[in-house]
Amino acid sequence: xxxxxRREFLRDLGISAGALPFLAGLPSLTGAPTxxxxxxxxxxxxxxxxxxxxxxxxxxxxxxxxxxxxxxLEAFKDKMLILHxxxxxxKGDGDSHMRxxxxxxxxxxxxxxxxxxxxxxxxxxxxxxxxxxxLKNFLQSRKxxxxxxxxxxxxxxxxxxADPWTRMCYAGGNQPVAPIDDPxxxxxxxxxxxxxxxxxxxxxxxxxxxxxxxxSKLSARDKALLDQHMTLVRSMEQDLAxxxxxxxxxxxxxxxxxxxxxxxxxxxxxxxxxxDLLVNSLANDMARIGTLQYMRSVxxxxxxxxxxEEGHHSLSHDPDDKKDSYEKLLKINTWFAGEFAxxxxxxxxxxxxxxxxxxxxxxxxxxxxxxxxxxxxxxDNIPYIMIGGGCGFKMGRSLKFDKAAHNRLWMAVxxxxxxxxxxxxxxxxxxxxxxxxx
Numbered sequence: 001x002x003x004x005x006r007r008e009f010l011r012d013l014g015i016s017a018g019a020l021p022f023l024a025g026l027p028s029l030t031g032a033p034t035x036x037x038x039x040x041x042x043x044x045x046x047x048x049x050x051x052x053x054x055x056x057x058x059x060x061x062x063x064x065x066x067x068x069x070x071x072x073l074e075a076f077k078d079k080m081l082i083l084h085x086x087x088x089x090x091k092g093d094g095d096s097h098m099r100x101x102x103x104x105x106x107x108x109x110x111x112x113x114x115x116x117x118x119x120x121x122x123x124x125x126x127x128x129x130x131x132x133x134x135l136k137n138f139l140q141s142r143k144x145x146x147x148x149x150x151x152x153x154x155x156x157x158x159x160x161x162a163d164p165w166t167r168m169c170y171a172g173g174n175q176p177v178a179p180i181d182d183p184x185x186x187x188x189x190x191x192x193x194x195x196x197x198x199x200x201x202x203x204x205x206x207x208x209x210x211x212x213x214x215x216s217k218l219s220a221r222d223k224a225l226l227d228q229h230m231t232l233v234r235s236m237e238q239d240l241a242x243x244x245x246x247x248x249x250x251x252x253x254x255x256x257x258x259x260x261x262x263x264x265x266x267x268x269x270x271x272x273x274x275x276d277l278l279v280n281s282l283a284n285d286m287a288r289i290g291t292l293q294y295m296r297s298v299x300x301x302x303x304x305x306x307x308x309e310e311g312h313h314s315l316s317h318d319p320d321d322k323k324d325s326y327e328k329l330l331k332i333n334t335w336f337a338g339e340f341a342x343x344x345x346x347x348x349x350x351x352x353x354x355x356x357x358x359x360x361x362x363x364x365x366x367x368x369x370x371x372x373x374x375x376x377x378x379x380d381n382i383p384y385i386m387i388g389g390g391c392g393f394k395m396g397r398s399l400k401f402d403k404a405a406h407n408r409l410w411m412a413v414x415x416x417x418x419x420x421x422x423x424x425x426x427x428x429x430x431x432x433x434x435x436x437x438x
Contacts, residue, residue, distance in 0.1 A: 037355050038145075039390040039417050040282055040363040042290040043105065043132055044343065045168055046336040047297045048316040049374035050383050051329055056084050057398045064398035068330060072338040073385070075345075078396040079360065081386040081437065085401030086409055088379040089429050094123030094164060096377035100370030101297040102164040102176075104382075105130035107407040107425025111174055115163055118298075123164060128425060130170045131410040133177065136289045138419040151289035154186065154278050155179030156271045157301055158293055165297040168370075179293045183273045190281055222353065268305050271339050279346045283359060292343070294336065297370045306331045316374025329374075340367045344387045362390040364413065382406060391416025393437040405429040412437050 050069065057064035064082070066074050073080065090099055092109035095117030102110055106126040113124020129137075136151040153169055158181045167176035180186050215223055271294075278290050295301045300311030308315070308328045315332070318325035347360035355362075365387040372381040380403060386393065391413060407425045411434035414421040423430040 037362050037390075038285065038288060038352070040288045040290070040359070041132065041135060041390075041413065041417065042278070042282075042292065042343070042363060042365050044292040044294070044340055044365065044367045045104070046294045046333070046367070046369055047101075047299050047371075048313050049369060049371035049376075049378075050333050051320075051326070052373055052381065054330055055333070055383060056381075057082060060398055060400050062396050069333045069337050070385070072334065072341040073344070073387070076341070076348075076387050079344075079387050079389070080397075081393060081395055082398040083384040083386070083401065083409070084381060084399065085404060086382050086384050086406050087403040088382055089403075089405045089407075090379075090426060092123070093121040095119045096379055097297040097370060098123055098164040100379055100382075101166070101168055102126040102170075103425075104168050104368065104370055104406075105132055105410070106170055107131070107405075107410060107429065109426065110164060117165075125164060125167070125174045125176055126170045127173045128170070129172050130168065130177075131414065131424065132169055132289050132291055133171050134421075134424070135414060135417060135419060136287075138414075138417075139288050145288060147285055147287050149190075149281075149287040151291070152186075152190075152278065152281055152287045153177055153179040154274045154290065154292045155181030156274055156292070156294045157181060157267050158296055159299075165299075168293060169291055179291065181270070181274070181293075183270065183277060186274070186277050190277070190286060224351075265304055267301075267303070272342065275339070275343050275346060279343070279350060279359070282363070283350050283353075285353070294339070303332055303335070306335060308332060313374075319375060336367075340365070340385070340387075347388065360388045363388045364390045364393075364416070366413070384409065391437075399437075401435070404432075404435060408432060408435045411435070 054068040055070060057067060057070075059065060066077075070082070088100060088103055088107075090103040090107060090109055092099070093112065094102070094110045094115075096119070098115070098117050099110060103126065106128050108126065108128040111124040111127045114122050115124060116122040132151055139145040139147070140150045155178075158166065158179050162176065162178065167178065169177035169179070171177055180189065215226065218226065274292065278292060281287060282290060295312070298313050300313050302309055302311055306328070308331060310325075310328065312332060315325045315329050318329075320326060344360060344365055347363055347365070348358050350359045351357070352359055352362065367383065367385040367387075369383045372378040372383070384406075386395070389395070393412075393416060407423075407429045411421050411424050411430065414424065415434050416437075422433070
């Protein structure tokens with residue numbers, strides 16, 4: 001049995017291709033040997049810097065206290081690393097927002113181009129691969145870690161426009177990877193052809209009998225995982241139908257750059273749906289790498305669900321002593337922390353298919369930003385919060401570095417996932433090797 005390919009096994013049982021996405025990653029399906037633990041990485045991005053006095057703990061080590069913005073993450077204190085002093089030292093063309101965004105995961109200079117920003121010389125796309133795609137390629141090259149997609153790129157309220165302010169993932173130089181911010185498109189990509197989304201007839205209806213038939217071939221643990229998987233998809237369909245009633249999901253290309261973007265009042269609902277879809281996809285082992293991008297650098301999203309009518313980027317430029325703007329930025333950044341906490345929570349309550357524990361035990365979450373502070377455009381002290389396991393890092397600490405290049409951080413993440421990178425991005429910035437986080 002272990003020598004049969006999964007598709008052949010399912011075909012012999014009379015299982016349709018439509019059921020495959022729901023059954024992938026269940027080890028008892030074909031009697032395959034128990035696989036090694038699954039290491040995963042999810043990178044979450046939010047834009048326009050943070051408020052340092054409300055973000056960074058005063059203390060170092062394990063005995064640290066949470067400031068206002070990070071309070072939603074208190075439940076994960078013992079599984080968290082707070083990294084202060086990580087800097088994007090990449091120079092070259094482009095303004096700070098452009099280099100902050102498109103060098104965030106590539107750690108190398110932008111290509112020459114004709115896109116003019118708010119300062120500096122015009123620039124183009126990133127010149128090299130991003131760390132998420134580098135790790136995707138590494139995992140996909142090995143039979144034991146190869147998955148259906150390798151990586152999945154999710155977005156929330158990301159405009160359709162494409163430029164260095166909107167892309168952080170790159171398959172290589174001059175090869176931006178666009179996030180998908182329409183959950184219907186994610187469902188179609190992950191689960192195949194869907195019904196008319198206006199009526200949103202359940203995609204489970206087509207495969208229900210197949211899933212019942214295969215259930216007798218599964219272990220008790222896999223039966224529970226499959227049931228959880230089906231329930232979650234059904235719940236997401238209902239959420240999508242409700243979200244559709246409240247606002248369109250599509251984001252038209254802005255007519256004026258960069259101050260006009262879609263006011264998407266159902267963003268909180270879309271955010272939770274996208275997180276559920278991301279967790280569900282990884283739980284079913286469709287990918288080991290995921291990214292979750294909120295809005296874009298220099299984004300003018302109006303977060304009216306927080307009582308904020310002004311554009312985010314404009315607020316981030318206001319001086320710290322402008323109390324009203326400061327309080328609104330505090331609400332915005334705390335909301336992002338709450339979404340990161342929800343992502344961690346969903347992983348923590350989802351059991352691993354093998355080996356015991358939860359998905360969070362084997363998944364490293366990284367929340368970051370393109371700037372350290374919006375009104376100074378600094379690329380020093382870029383926010384980096386890590387939660388979870390999988391890389392062998394010693395968690396439960398607040399660490400302070402002295403302007404360590406972010407190249408070294410991503411090298412540490414890669415090495416923690418078994419990819420022994422000795423340099424990443426701009427080689428001159430890799431001096432000192434991977435950051436010591438164990």
